[in-house]
Amino acid sequence: MTNLTPTTEPSVADADEALAATAREEGRKPRAGWRAMLPSMTPSLVIGFGIVAAIVLFGLLGPLFVQDPTTVRNSGLQPPGDGHLLGTTQTGQDVLAQLAFATRGSLEIGLIVGVLATLLSAFFGVLGAYLGGFADEAFSLFSNVMLVIPGLPLVIVISGFVPQEQRGLWTIAVVLAITGWAASARVLRAQTLSLRNRDYVAASRVAGERSWRVIAVEILPNLLPVIASQFVFAVIFAILSEAGLAFLGLGASNSSTLGTMLFYAQNGFALQLKAWWWFVPPGLIIALLGCGLSLINFSIDEIINPKLRNVRAHAKRMRIARKAAAR
């Protein structure tokens, strides 16, 4: 790492004034307040958004164009080729068709759990921290306990006790939401604790605003980036956990997700038969979706933690300066 910058240079991370000054010199207007709430267009955001959009479109529209995923043919375990773009399963079902329906199922679960878990975490995190005192102690103890109890074993045990015929999509979603909200509640609590002592919150309280209004109008808008990032995390968590559960044969009955596809692939000895086209695509979609959502989260993180944004702005400035020097 041969870097010519002097080692005594202060870090770029908190150079707010310097960045603002250069922006002023270059004649750019500072970003408007509401613009600071939106993620800036970074390559990671564009890539992440592109991946997620492509997968969502595939899940939404794909099922309309593909063949029937359940049709059994006598051309089992065909490698990708004519007629079947992604080959066939052991019983001759079209993998691409299954993939389209499975993607839709996984997205559905992710969305439901994401919403439920975010609601739960907002309730326990924000309300407890705002009320303070005993409520805060109790809520925070509750979420910390939920946090240290390992989620997946709990989900496995609960799913094991629910009979197969009653194990629907919503049952799985509720169980996943119950085990997945605690971490975000802790993050939200920490943020709310710092917000509730701000002057403008105190002012609205002194002005006699009701509690719900202070929370909804003064606190929640400032929590939006955090909530958005926690929502994205919850969706990733839900899709991964559901895939794991379904892979173990404990998923929602009569639903098709990427996890159930992997379950059938594993039980159909796809691995031993080296039928990679059967089990690689579902996992790849999960991985890409998770990666895309994380990339989106990076951009949201930059809103929450301006130091990260300054680093990027600094790097960009250096790049431009280097280009100008080279010219």
Add this chain to the structure above:
Amino acid sequence: MSYFVRKLGFYLVALWAALTLNFLIPRLMPGNPVDVLLAKLQQRGGIVDAATRRSYELLLGGGTDEPIWVQYGNYLVNLAKGDLGIAVSVFPTPVSEVIGQALPWTIALVGIATILSFILGVGLGAIVGWKPGTWLDSLVPATTLLAAVPYFWLALILVLIISSTWQLLPGMGGYDVVLSPGWNTEFILSAIEYGTLPALTIVLSSIGGWLLGMRNMMVSTLSEDYILTAQAKGLRNSRILGGYAARNAALPSIAGFAISLGFVVSGSIITEQVFSYPGIGSKLLQAVQNSDYALMQGIFLVITLAVLGANLLVDLLYGIIDPRTRARS
């Protein structure tokens, strides 16, 4: 000292919550274990009458007319004695014995893999965060792909490539089956050989989280005044990195151990299924598939206990490493 008392108190509450959850789940869920087992027996051509039903009820410990708090009391007393019931799937072995056989495998595998990935992730994160905005930094998003990969899928891919195609490492089981388990060199070497691939899976998929968290903390820590002071004193960069920046930046990673450990344990449970590893995860699945409810609950309790214990240990260590936590409470 009150920091340690508080922590101990918290983990006691968490332990009690886990025990109570474990007690309540079978009583709140819609299914009746006895019915499920009897249906299975009937499928296999067994005769089901009132006597069989009664004996199953006795075996599973349910079906009593005692009030619920008496049942709860009995449950706690039995637990204190270490009695987790009888595993129906391997009748008449007690649950504690089944768990005792499987537990060392999982603890060794998950323990070693977690420590490895923690050290590697935090170390790499410190180096990447030291010079934010360089080409090394742009590699960070790539690790999120690894973090988003489901553990078991990565395991499938590794088995396909390393084990089936290249035939470098075995991809099934925990040791060479011709050997008998024991503390001899041959067996331990075989266990290490068979454990490498599962451990690699866990390390690869959990390293991204550590790396990213450490990198972000490094960026924040580098702007602190004490770093500037250290630089002004003319200390070597390596000294500032190791002794000043990384040491402080690693604290949240250690504090966040609780959340990560839960994820790692969850992921490795499913990974064990792929490798047919003789650990606690495979046993849990066997229990679920055979409707062995006592074994399921026992394993859940043991996993929870292990995770709580590991977290308590980390928390107590944290109190020693970072004196501020003790002062605050």
